[in-house]
Amino acid sequence: MNQPLIDLVNISKSFDGELILDDLNLSVKENSFVTLLGPSGCGKTTTLRIIGGFVSPDQGRVIFGGEDITRMPPNKRQLNTVFQKYALFTHMNIAENIAFGLKIKGKSKDYIRDKIKYALKLVNLDGFENRSVDSLSGGQQQRIAIARAIVNEPRLLLLDEPLGALDLKLRQDMQYELIRLKNELGITFIYVTHDQEEALTMSDTIVVMNQGYIQQMGTPEQIYNEPENAFVADFIGESNIVDGIMLRDELVEIFGARFACVDKGFGQRTPVDVVIRPEDIDLVKPDDGTLTGVVTHLIFKGVHYEMEVTTDGGFEWLVHSTDMFPVGQEVGIHVDPFDIQIMNKPASEDEEAVGVNE
Template structure:
C-alpha cells in the first residue's frame, strides 16, 4: 500500500503541558486507522494538527510526499467530521452538504448530482430541504458525513463521531461507517476512546497514552498480544498480575508454575502477565492450580462475570464463564499456555497501567 500521510517528530505543548512528544506516524492509502486512547491522551490533537486547526510546535507533516506543515486548513485535501457534527445551523441539509462544492465553484448541476449521491450514500434520501434542528443526532451525524465526503477528500478525519449517540445507534453506525469506507475507497483516520469501536472498525489501531504510541497493530494483535500493561488494561478487561519468568516457556504466577508460549525474557526475571477474564478456566476445587473463593457474581448476558479471590495472595481474578458458581464457593483456576501473555515490567511511568474498568 502506498504511503499517504506521514507525521514526523510532532511535538505540541499547550502552555506548560506537553500533549504530544516526538510523535511519528505513517498512514497508508485506503486504511481505516484508529487513534485510541483515554481522554487527554493527545489523540484529538493529532487529528486537529492533521486537519490544520492546530499547528505543531515541532515536526513535519507530509501528504503524498508534499510538506503540508504550514498549509492552512482550507487548502488541505482532507475533510473532517466533527465530534458535535458542526453543521451550519442557518442552512438546510442541502446547503450544508453543498457548502464545500459551492466554495470550490462547482456548477449547479454537479452540486445537485453530488448532493443526491451523498444523501443516497448515507440513507437520507429526500432530506434536502429539512432544517438542521429538525434532525435527530444520528441523522445529523450522517449529514456531517455527507458534507465531508462530497468533496472527495483523499482522507476523512473523524473525531469521535459516534460519541454523542446512544448505544444501539452507535453500533448501527459502526457498520455504516465500515460500509462507507469500503464504498468510497478512501482513508479514514478515526479518533475514539471507545475500545469496542476501535476493534470493530479498524484495519489498524494505534493505542495512545500521554502523547506516546503505546502499541500499533491490527485489532487482533492489540487485543491478544498487548505489549504493556496500559494496552492490556485499556483494551477490554484483563487480569494483570506480577509474575516471574523462570525460563523460556515457563512462568510463575501466584506461586504456581504455568507453562506458556513466550520466550526471550531471560531467566528468573520479573514480568507482568496478562490473562483475559474469558481465558480463566474455573474448575472444581483441586482440579486447577490456583485455589480461590467466589466473591461476586453478575450475569452480563451470555456469561457470568465473577471476582474470584485467590487464597494464596489475595489477588482478585476477574473471570467470565458460562457455568454458574455460588458466592463463597471454593473453586480452582487454570489457564492454558497460549492464553498467557507475558510483558516486560513498565520502564517508565507512562506505561503504568491505569485503572479504567472493573
C-alpha cells in the same frame, strides 16, 4: 494501495507549557481505517487537528501524499473532517450544508445537485434536501456531517469522535454504516475515539495512545490478544494484570504456582507483568487447577457470568464464563499456555507511558 498517504514525522506540541504530543511518528497507508484510541488527554484529538491543519505542531512535519503540508491552512488541504457534535451550519438547510464545499470550489449547479442527491442516498437520507438542521435527530445530523465531508471527494477523512453523542443502539448501527461507507468510497479514514469497542469493530489498524505517546500500533487482534504493555492490556477490554516471575522460557510463576506459557527470551527468574483476559480463565475442580480460590462475587451479564475468584494471596481474579459457580464455592483456576501474555515490567513510570515499542 500500500503507499503511505500521510506521514507524521517527529511531531511535538505543547499547550500552555504542557506537553501534549512528544516526538510522535505515525504513518497511515492509503485506503486504511486507522483509529487513534486512548483516554481523554492522551493527544489523539490534537494529532487529528494537526493533520486537519487546525493546530500547527511546535516541531515536526506533516507529509501528505509526499508533499509537506505542515504550514498549509486547512482550506487548502485535500482532506475533510467530521467534527465532534457535527458542527453543521444551522442557518442553512441540508442541501446548502452539503453544497458548501462544492460551491466554494466553483462546481456547476447540475454537478452540485447530483452530488447532493448521491451523498444523501449514500447516508440513507434521500429526500432530506430542504429539511432544516434543527429538525434532524442526532444520528441524522451525524450522517449529514459525513455527507457534507465526502461530497468533496477527499483522499482522507478525519473523524473526531463522531459517534460520541449518540445512544448505544444508534452508535452500533453507525459503526456498520461507517465500515460500509469506507468500503464503498475507498477513502482513507482516520478515526479518533476513546471507545475501545468502536475501535475494535471498525479499524484495520488501532493506534493506542497515552500521555502523548503511541503505546502500541497493530490490528485489532494484535492489540487485544497481544498487548505490549500493561496500559494497553488494561485499556483494551478487561484483564487481570498480576506480578509474575519468568522462571525460564515458557514457564512463569504466579503466586507460587507454575503456569506453562508460550513466551520466550525473558531470561531466568525475571520479574514480569502477566496479563490474562477474564474469558481465558477456566474454572475447574479445585484438584485440577493450577491455583485454587473461592468465588466471592457473581453477576449475571447476559452472555456470560462475571465472577470474582479470590486466591490465597488475596488477589481477586476477574473471570468471565458461561458456567456458573455460586459464591463461596472453592474452584481451581486453569489457563491455557497461549492465553497467558507476558510483558516486561516498566523500569519507571516514564517508561510505562512510553511503552515498550518506543
